[in-house]
Amino acid sequence: MSVPTQMKSMRTQADHKVGVETVDVPKPQANEVLVRVKAVTLNPTDWKSARMLAAPGNGVGCDAYGEVVSVGSDLAVPLKVGQHVAYFEMGSFNSPRTGTFSEYSLTQSDNAIIVPEGYDPYEAASWGIGGLTAVQTLFDKLAIKNIDNKISSLPSVSADSPQLLVWAASTSVGQFAVQLGRVAGYHVIATASEKNWDYLKSLGAADLYDYKDDKTPAAIHEKYPKLGLALDCFSEKGSTVAVAKSLGEDAPKGSKVCCILPADKAAKQIRPDVEFITSLVYTTLGREFKFGGWPVSKEELAADKKFIKPWVAGQDSIAHNLMAKKLVRGNKIKKMDGGIDAIEKGMDFQQSGQVSMEKLAYDIA
Ligand SMILES: NC(=O)c1ccc[n+]([C@@H]2O[C@H](COP(=O)([O-])OP(=O)(O)OC[C@H]3O[C@@H](n4cnc5c(N)ncnc54)[C@H](OP(=O)(O)O)[C@@H]3O)[C@@H](O)[C@H]2O)c1
Structure with a gap:
């Protein structure tokens, strides 16, 4: 599949606003894969980060499901073009290169769950922030x-x-x-x-x-x-x-x-x-970040990334198996119309506190 040079992408703007822009499609670096984003789901952190904390010019959006369309030169996990993956990124903060409310988005190869055929794409996207927060809190922090x-x-x-x-x-x-x-x-x-x-x-x-x-x-x-x-x-x-x-x-x-x-x-x-x-689930990405003064040491980042790896990385990951065996489903989905241009309205709805056991989900590409 040929990848275009430009795409639609939601970006943070001045005065803590968001807007959909046409920008260059990023190229994957060593351990990154470029994903054609098919579905995204919304989290409270999307409106909180974009509207309260983030600087302008960053890609918005955390959860995604999509198809790998190109890969970096030195992958930690050998993902292939055509595979379908679910993941989260630290939307609104990292840089213009990440953020999933985009037609194409980057993630690290060892951060992406390979989604088994037949698993609902929107439910797969909801594994990002929601699913991996549950994994981190239960199996690492509470050590069940x-x-x-x-x-x-x-x-x-x-x-x-x-x-x-x-x-x-x-x-x-x-x-x-x-x-x-x-x-x-x-x-x-x-x-x-x-x-x-x-x-x-x-x-x-x-x-x-x-x-x-x-x-x-x-x-x-x-x-x-x-x-x-x-x-x-x-x-x-x-x-x-x-x-x-x-x-x-x-x-x-x-x-x-x-x-x-x-x-x-x-x-x-x-x-x-x-x-x-x-x-804080962002620590499992293993990258340094600034998030409202939340203190995170390099040691904690390394330990949290190490913890999450068997859950997400590769064909034998625990999350992949739980999806394949239908032992854990994603969130109860509320499918929304309008694609990327309609997400801002969904953020308003989420911010108003009206969400009750429903995950707002959008088709992107
Ligand atoms: N630290 C992290 O890494 C991390 C990760 C993910 C989320 N978060 C934070 O965790 C919070 C939840 O996120 P989420 O995406 O899981 O939530 P969500 O799905 O948006 O939460 C909606 C639910 O909140 C429940 N609720 C509303 N008021 C409540 C109250 N006073 N007490 C208990 N439950 C109440 C409602 O339950 P009923 O409909 O049953 O009333 C509703 O189903 C957010 O503040 C988010 O920013 C933090």
Whole structure:
């Protein structure tokens, strides 16, 4: 397939605005592949980064699914032209060379999940930020039992299985966390609005509560005295305090809560025996970046990239296998019309806080 010299691409503009421009198609460097972007999904970080933090002139957009159309000279993973991949990039920040709300986008060969034939393209795109945040928080930061890359069926789970609380389970991250926790053999306790319970049960949640009900933390605390592992997929407006109150009276030594925004100090006061960790998925790219003063050391970047590699890189990756065996599906998709020109409106919708267990998805090329 011939690659054009120019493409449409969403870029950050002055005054924290975004706009679609015609720009040169970038060329892949040593470990990069150029992808013809077929589908993208939206994340809160897209509007937050572009409209609150980023400088002008950068490519916008993180999640993507598409077809490899050219490859760099020194790939860490031997991707081939014609293969379909899903990945995320640090949209709005890195440079004009990255950002997925573009007809063509670059990513590193060892950052791209090879998507099995038949897997839904929009769901594949949603693995980017949402899926890999769930992977990083559960299997690295909370260090729950790992998943083998050869797993082919769900393990049995009983009342005696280890317990995991996924708070705000209908978020993009939460939908993945429920499924990954279930595949890893956990009894998954989840919170969400009641209208979303049936779907979350179909993903593997064993016991559901409404996060809006003030009685929820006490109910979970009573029922699960040994609960000591939790992922807070919302991490604001008091959610981490509610998570702290939900943990069991007899939570074991080494109990942990992982947050995906800076952890609320009030939660630590409620459970001083528990470790509260904050995690940022961008660190798994292994590249240095500046993100609202978030401190990240070179050692942490190297460790987080090393952690994610077996999950994403190559034909034997854990994510590829979970897709191929249909053990983990992507987010519940809301297909949007209008392609790249309509994404800005989707960002408005996401920013208005109206998204409820729906991943806005767009066709690009
Ligand atoms: N640190 C990282 O690496 C990282 C990565 C990804 C996301 N994030 C951040 O994590 C947050 C979630 O992102 P996302 O894409 O997963 O979210 P999302 O899919 O946009 O979240 C929508 C969901 O939020 C739930 N919700 C709304 N208000 C809530 C509340 N007060 N308590 C609990 N849940 C509530 C809603 O649940 P119901 O419809 O059931 O009411 C809705 O389904 C964002 O702030 C995002 O910027 C951080």
